Amino acid sequence: MEPLVSASNLTKRFGDFTAVDGVDFEITKGEVFGFLGPNGAGKSSTMRMIGAVSPITAGNLTVFGLDPARDGAKIRSRLGVVPQENMLDEELRVEDNLYIYGRYFDMSRRELRQKIPGLLEFSQLLEKRESKVEALSGGMKRRLSIARSLISSPELVLLDEPTTGLDPQARHVLWEKLYELKSQGATLIITTHYMDEAEQLCDRLVVMDNGKIVAEGSPQGLIKEHATREVLEVRFREGDREAAAPLLDRVSVRLDDLADRTLLYVENADAALSALTEAGYSPLSSLPRRSSLEDVFLRLTGRRLID
Amino acid sequence: MAVPASVRFMEAQLLAYKRVWKGSLFTSFIMPTLYLLAMGVGLGSLVDSGGGSPAFGNLSYLQWLAPGLVAATAMQTSAGEASFPVMAGIKWQKTYHLALNSPLSPTNLVTGLMGWVIVRLLTVTVVFAGIASLFGAFTPLAALMAILAALLTGLSFGALILAFTSRLEDETGLSMLFRFGIVPLFLFSGTFFPISQLPIVLRPVAYGTPLWHGVELARSWAIGIPTTFPAWIHILALAGFTVLGLSIARWGFQKRLIT
Numbered sequence: 217m218e219p220l221v222s223a224s225n226l227t228k229r230f231g232d233f234t235a236v237d238g239v240d241f242e243i244t245k246g247e248v249f250g251f252l253g254p255n256g257a258g259k260s261s262t263m264r265m266i267g268a269v270s271p272i273t274a275g276n277l278t279v280f281g282l283d284p285a286r287d288g289a290k291i292r293s294r295l296g297v298v299p300q301e302n303m304l305d306e307e308l309r310v311e312d313n314l315y316i317y318g319r320y321f322d323m324s325r326r327e328l329r330q331k332i333p334g335l336l337e338f339s340q341l342l343e344k345r346e347s348k349v350e351a352l353s354g355g356m357k358r359r360l361s362i363a364r365s366l367i368s369s370p371e372l373v374l375l376d377e378p379t380t381g382l383d384p385q386a387r388h389v390l391w392e393k394l395y396e397l398k399s400q401g402a403t404l405i406i407t408t409h410y411m412d413e414a415e416q417l418c419d420r421l422v423v424m425d426n427g428k429i430v431a432e433g434s435p436q437g438l439i440k441e442h443a444t445r446e447v448l449e450v451r452f453r454e455g456d457r458e459a460a461a462p463l464l465d466r467v468s469v470r471l472d473d474l475a476d477r478t479l480l481y482v483e484n485a486d487a488a489l490s491a492l493t494e495a496g497y498s499p500l501s502s503l504p505r506r507s508s509l510e511d512v513f514l515r516l517t518g519r520r521l522i523d
Numbered sequence: 524m525a526v527p528a529s530v531r532f533m534e535a536q537l538l539a540y541k542r543v544w545k546g547s548l549f550t551s552f553i554m555p556t557l558y559l560l561a562m563g564v565g566l567g568s569l570v571d572s573g574g575g576s577p578a579f580g581n582l583s584y585l586q587w588l589a590p591g592l593v594a595a596t597a598m599q600t601s602a603g604e605a606s607f608p609v610m611a612g613i614k615w616q617k618t619y620h621l622a623l624n625s626p627l628s629p630t631n632l633v634t635g636l637m638g639w640v641i642v643r644l645l646t647v648t649v650v651f652a653g654i655a656s657l658f659g660a661f662t663p664l665a666a667l668m669a670i671l672a673a674l675l676t677g678l679s680f681g682a683l684i685l686a687f688t689s690r691l692e693d694e695t696g697l698s699m700l701f702r703f704g705i706v707p708l709f710l711f712s713g714t715f716f717p718i719s720q721l722p723i724v725l726r727p728v729a730y731g732t733p734l735w736h737g738v739e740l741a742r743s744w745a746i747g748i749p750t751t752f753p754a755w756i757h758i759l760a761l762a763g764f765t766v767l768g769l770s771i772a773r774w775g776f777q778k779r780l781i782t
Contacts (some may be wrong), residue, residue, distance in 0.1 A: 230782070269623050270782060289626040303621035307542040316535045320625035323524065368625075 219244050220372055220403055221266055225275035228261045228427075235261040237427035238275060243405060245371075248398050250421030251407040252330050252509060253380060254413045254519070258427040259407035260300060266405065268292050280371070295320060296370030300377045302361045306350040310341055313349060314364055321368040331367060339363040339393065345422045355386025362393060373397070375406045379413060391416055411509035423513060430516045435509060444469050444509040446485040448500040450492070451477045460497040469489050472514060477501075479511070528627050532635030535622070537642070539608075550603060551647045555596040556654050562715060563588045564658065578717060580748045587748070589660035589687070590669040591714040597677030598734050600647045602705045604640050605684035606697045613689065618645055619780055620640035629776035633685065633769065640681035641674070648673045661745070668744035675739025675761045682768025689775030713738045736760045 221243040228236040236258040243249045251259040262272035265277055268284035268291040277284060278465040279291045298492030311332055318328040326400065335341045339359035344352060352360065358378065365373055378394065379387040394417055398404060408420050409415050414421050423431040423438070431438055448468075452460065455479060464471055467488045468480035482488040514520055526534075535616065535690035540547075567584035603764065612619040619632055652666040687700065712734035718726055729735040736757040742748040750757055 267624060269620075289628065292624060293626040296622070297606055297624040299617075299621065299624065301617060303617040305539060305616060308539060312538055312541075316538055317621070317625065319531045319534060320528075320622055320627050322528075322531065322626070 217244055221222040221277075221279050221405070223262075223266075223275065223277045226262070226265065226272060226277050227274040228258070228265060228270065229273045236265070236429050239422075239424070239427075239429045241422055241429065241432070243403070245403050246401055247419045248394075248404045248406065248417055250418035251405070251424055252409070252418075252421050252513070253407075253424035254409055257409075257424040259409075259424055260376055262313045262424075263374055263405065263407055267295060267297050267374055278522035293368070294371045296368065296373040297366045298358075298361050298373065298375040298378060300380070302357050304349045304357060304360060304364075307348060309346050309348055310352070310360060311336065311345045313360065314367055317364045318367040323368065328367070333364055335363040338366075338396070340389075353386070355382050355389060357392060358382060358386070359393065362390075366397075372403045372405065375404060377407055377409070379408070379410065379457065387413075411513065414509055423509075423516060425513075425517045425519075431512065438509060438512045439507050444513040445483050445507060446481075447505055447507050447511055448480040448482055448485040448488045449477050449503040449505070450480065450489075451501045452497065452499050456497045456499070460492065460495070463492070463495055463497070470515075479514075481507070481511070525677075528631040529634035529638060532622060532627055532631055533642070535571075535618075535637065536608075539618075545604070551600060551643075552650055552654070552693040554599075555592060555651050559585075559592055559655055559658065560587065561656035563592070563660065566663050578719075580746060582746060585658065585660050587742070587744060588715065589652075589655045590665070590672070590745035591738040592743040593652055593655070593669040593673045594676045594737040595709050595712070595714045595734060596651050597648055597673035597737070598680045598708065599643050599705065600643050601640050601681035602664075602684055602701065604643050605636070605681050606688055606700065607694070609636065609685060609688045610691065610694055610697060613779060619776075623780055629780055630773055632780075633772050636685060637678070637681060637769065640677065640685075642686065644674055644677040645670075648677075661743040665745040669741045672741035672744050674739055675740065675758065675765075676733060679733040679737075679761045679768065682765045682772060684768075686768045686771035686775055689772055689779055708732055708734045733761055733764045740777035 219242040225238045225239050226236060226240070227234070239262065251258050251262060261270065265284065266279055268279065268288040271285060280294055282291050284291055305316070314332050314335060315328050318331065323331070331344065336345050339362060341363065344356065349357065349360065354412060362375070362378070373476045374474055375394070379390050382390065391413070392403065398417070406413070406417060418435060420434055421432070421438070422429045431442065433441065451523050464478070464480060468482050470481040472479040480488055489502055489504055510520065563585035567588065570584040576582065582739050622632060623629065648670045650660060652670050653774045656663070657659055686702065688697065691697065712718070712729055712732055714734070718735060721729065739750045740754060740757045743750045743754060
């Protein structure tokens with residue numbers, strides 16, 4: 217099947233600064249594709265190039281098989297965009313924000329009158345339709361920007377950091393909404409620096425760091441490939457870390473020393489903890505847990521996602 | 524029938540205007556009326572009794588002032604629309620960045636904004652000229668001619684200030700624009716007294732400002748006061764400012780919004 221988005225050696229430079237450094241990826245219809253990486257990794261720049269609002273510096277990019285440099289308006293007419301900042305007109309009513317944006321896509325007044333209530337219902341904002349945007353909570357504003365991106369019935373939706381800055385409850389409501397879209401067969405591209413978000417939502421993702429793609433795969437595949445099944449986080453008593461070194465090497469597949477603790481990559485975290493305790497190195501604190509994309513990122517870059 | 528993209532962006536400005544229209548009543552209609560009353564009627568009664576009339580084409584000061592004031596009001600209107608609201612679209616609310624995620628282009632935005640400036644100019648100048656007519660400042664034809672000249676004036680300011688705002692980093696530049704641009708122009712471009720009253724070295728400065736050309740045209744067309752230069756020079760100057768402003772604005776929007 218022809219990919220919806222195809223990039224090869226895609227590069228974006230701002231003066232001397234290289235934001236996106238020769239990345240390759242393909243995104244196919246019906247999948248939820250993620251760009252995971254810390255702030256400044258080049259995710260948003262990549263997104264803006266796909267959105268045909270930022271010219272590429274080098275390489276190749278096609279969206280719907282079209283060249284953004286030549287057919288930008290055509291591409292944008294088939295896209296839904298949820299920008300990182302909501303860009304809502306705060307002093308206008310909720311439904312006016314949808315109406316104005318719909319008009320940009322040359323939808324008629326009648327079409328919009330029919331379409332807006334459904335979108336407001338989907339985003340749970342029907343009762344707020346006549347409220348000014350400034351009266352909405354952060355989560356509601358985010359849902360409104362998602363509703364706005366859907367007004368033109370896009371074939372592909374770009375979501376740049378959809379849940380950044382939201383409280384946990386609002387994030388979960390938003391995830392539900394994105395699931396709903398996904399189950400309706402929408403193609404979504406999401407950037408995020410939250411590994412749980414990427415794990416929850418993405419069928420496939422690339423990990424970006426310093427403008428480059430450092431890994432690609434499904435969340436589970438990446439964890440399997442770059443991390444072990446479980447991780448044991450431990451804080452040792454003074455001197456124990458050095459003394460236990462031979463044992464640690466034996467019980468763990470790999471380990472990472474962070475400033476305040478040591479991460480042991482293991483198949484069974486509880487078993488590893490027992491082994492440590494039995495050998496007399498019972499740690500000050502310990503946390504056995506499943507591996508996550510965070511560990512993948514740490515493994516690949518030597519840094520944590522959110523510093 | 525398909526509505527052109529620029530017109531649809533203009534329509535968005537109209538909707539957005541709903542939130543500020545009450546506040547704009549004062550600057551759009553009441554302010555110029557107050558100037559007309561204070562200067563035209565109040566100060567005018569003193570001017571008319573002092574035998575100033577030859578300089579005013581043997582008309583009352585009110586009749587002489589009114590066409591210039593319509594042009595100056597057009598300048599104020601354009602300045603208002605092409606400054607802070609544009610900064611909001613570019614920087615504060617980023618609604619222009621949003622619009623560019625749709626099929627609209629930066630050129631559509633510039634054209635749509637200019638269309639919106641024209642709509643605002645028409646409403647403001649028509650209403651104000653109507654009010655001035657009530658005080659006997661205009662015959663209907665004179666009012667119409669003054670409005671026409673005011674439109675040309677407003678267009679050139681709209682285009683120039685749009686260009687200026689598109690290149691500004693923050694609103695400091697806008698405060699400067701009003702303090703050192705719009706206010707002095709309003710007072711010293713021949714609206715309230717002929718620039719022949721200015722020191723001779725300052726007169727060429729007036730030639731470089733759109734308002735003076737607009738005021739000259741407004742007075743010539745509305746009440747037959749001869750222009751300093753042939754009328755076509757004034758028209759050409761205003762058209763030139765408009766074209767220059769629009770070209771820079773197009774480039775500025777492109778450079779600012781497409782990165």
